[in-house]
Amino acid sequence: MTQTIRRDFFTDGNGGTRIEIFDELSDTAKAALYGFFRRAHAPHVMEEVVLPQFADGDSQIFAAVRDRPWPPWGLGARNVVGVLQTHLVSDGCWGLSPVHVADEDLTNTGLCAALYKEALETLAVDPNAEVHYLLAEGSRLADLVLRRVGFERTEDVFLTEAARYLTYRAPAGELLANLGLAETDTVDVLAGNIDDRVFELNAALHSTIYLGSRAEWAGDRVSVPSEIAQMVRGGHYNKPAGVPTGTGRFERDVLAEVAQGVREFLTEVERKELLEYVRGREPEFAAASVQRRGTDTPVVDERIRSSLVLDGLGHFESLFADRIREQLQEVRARLNHPVFPLGRIELQVTANGDRDYFGMHRDTDGGDTRELSFVYFFSAEPRRFSGGELRVFETVVEDGRIVPTDRSQTIVPRANLAVFFPSRHDHEVLPIRVPSKAFGDSRFSVTGWIHRQ
Template identity: 50%
Template sequence: MVSQFGDKDKDRQNFFTQNNSCTRIDVFEELSPTNEAALRQFFRRLGAPQYVDEVIIPTLRLGDASVYAAVRDRPWPPWGLGARTFSAVCVVHNVAPESWAPSPVFTADEEGTNIGLIGALYKEVLEALAVSRTSEVCYLAAEGSVLADRVLERNGFRRDDDVFMTEHARYFTYRAPAHELLSNLRLDDVSVPDLLAYDFPAEVLDRNALYHLGILLGARPGLTDRQRPEIIDLARGGHASKPGGVPGGTGTDLGTDQFGGLLGELPYVSLGRFLGSDAENLMRNVLEREEKFQPATVLPFGSTSPFVDERRRRGRTLDDVGFIYDAFVDRLKGALPGALSRMGIEGFPVGRIELQVTASGDGDYYRMHRDADAESTRALSFVYFFNAEPRRFFGGELRMYDDRGVEGVAHANCSQLLTPRQDMLVIFPSRLPHELLPVRVPSQKFADGRFTLNGWIHRAEKC
């Protein structure tokens, strides 16, 4: 391997040699007292002490998250609290099956140009993710970005049409396979010790310097609560690019048509104790039919046949619901006039009513979508929640978005998050963007998952 310094300088120490020689890369999913003290000191020195309590600790508590840190321990006693310092930190968390959102590699000010250290830390991140060939890395960059767009696309990221809107800008999701990013940054053929020792080709330095400094500078305004960062955190449950979506049969992708009016309260109704004692019978009948459930499908606008696409939706559905259809639909029709009145929707002639059961197990989700476009006869969607008692899953919230008045883009600042509650029915317009956030079932058992009776009320077609 040819060093960036050339043969005549191979014995010369670079500026960071001494510090890097006593640095190791650690990864942890929980904060010990020693690591928490070092982490708080690190972000306090960056001028962002709130980042630990507002971002890192909540992210770790949600699970599927890790902190990668460049660590230096004091070589003399006393050891313990205060004896450890971090010189670089990267926080990585899962936003969907096989999709991961790493933070920028934050560095202490004196390490800001230590590309060997930054590359070593990021190599550890990518190698951990690249164990799965389908694992991908995701960032959110603002519409109109120049440097961020250039840096990401040069290293193999592709921009999706998923949009997250804040009060300052629209942000698009950029994705790249982890193993390809490792190769594009030329980190696949150089070891962590060589990176720390700056024993690597100049191309590695060039690629990693532009990549990491571009991402860090784009995200830095958000770290210190300043407005209009070019790159923002990609958080679970907060935007269109991450998985979600209410389980809704063959729900369609988010379209571009819009409601009239201004942003305001979302039109939906929730009704508790909807089935009462019949909920227990429903659960028993569903569990008896476990083997009849099929992989959930999607139906994009313009398509005629539903198909399985786990990048958009994961779950299982049961269409044979004759055991509950009549009883459920009778109650639904009885509740409909009051629900329409509360949502401010004029009554309409009711046509057919579709109904299915959706079972959401560990890691299942449905990305943001609508159940109808302007030409569909689907008028209202409904979701009825039920589960085994006591409840043995977490997550799986239903999130609904308002896109009125913003050119069909779901507005994250005007959304409603509904936690699944036993025997609760939710009714909302089928054109309302919505998503199912990822479900976690620690036992991995079918019976312990999140269940819904979901479907659509159609307008009667004109003869």
């Protein structure tokens, strides 16, 4: 039986279109791409985004091309009508640009879906490949559209000067299937010969990504918040103190070699008593200090750390020390951390108010006796703050030196959760928002350091 081609407004124009993959760029290919972005009213994108990303390596450009009939070579032979760029963010994680098209193709769903299909098929050769996007916190349309086609929202947070973003991820092969493109030939997709449901899913996805990210790539990317932001290699969206973010490749609650969580660390009665004790000592809190590497004198430096601390836990000191000792053997084993003779346990209360944070730091450089760090969250429920995630970056010891890796874990500050991790690991506290500005609504935590003898 002959298959009936379902026609739409763009079927004839797409009939002479092919998808070309650029792993390297010749002068004629560059000329064709420059011409395309000029027609798409975004000539700067070629110089500011496409070429730098391509030069980084692990990037491909998927271009929809309509060839000139004669002569079929030289400048102007390729007429690029659509562009999608992929780039490696971290091992197995890929960022995908919006599908760029000129004005006449903004609703050309077949063209956009065909480019996306070719890119996903290329990535899905690796069964572990994932596609990642950054969506601004509070996104509604983009959140609905991406989750509808199988994206998962993770707790990995990225910050720019303009907005706060959450990572959305989906396996490339599953995304291809969820979009209804896995079993359909690219020629049919270009022709629009797909059913209404598949057509609608792809149209919604591409129009949302294009419009949601337009403020970033078409305008002032520093000060204008964009609902969808581009994820770059390593996720280097800087926060206060210039801290690079993690990769978001791991489960939200527990990650074996980086950090370990213990839920219900205190009884509910103990947690409430601790909260009441701390709230009643607001006048005793002092500005937190930091100790710069190579110095012995702590200083207050809000460019690195902004928070209040209380050194005395009263009768809770012995309670925490006992609970930590009870959990220590199991936590150490789960972290695969070497056995060490237990020394003192150092404890401190931290209150993080509105716009507080703690930039990237580590609790030991190997020159002291700190082995494991400890953080216990106990703020009021329901939470009256947002943000304040603890992000822990893995480090390893090589030839006696502490060397960071690109693995990280982001931990949401849930009440009555205790987190343990090696003190040599770099870590940070992301900025906190407390709308009420009230001390009692702060992000409260008990921070501890477990020493070897």
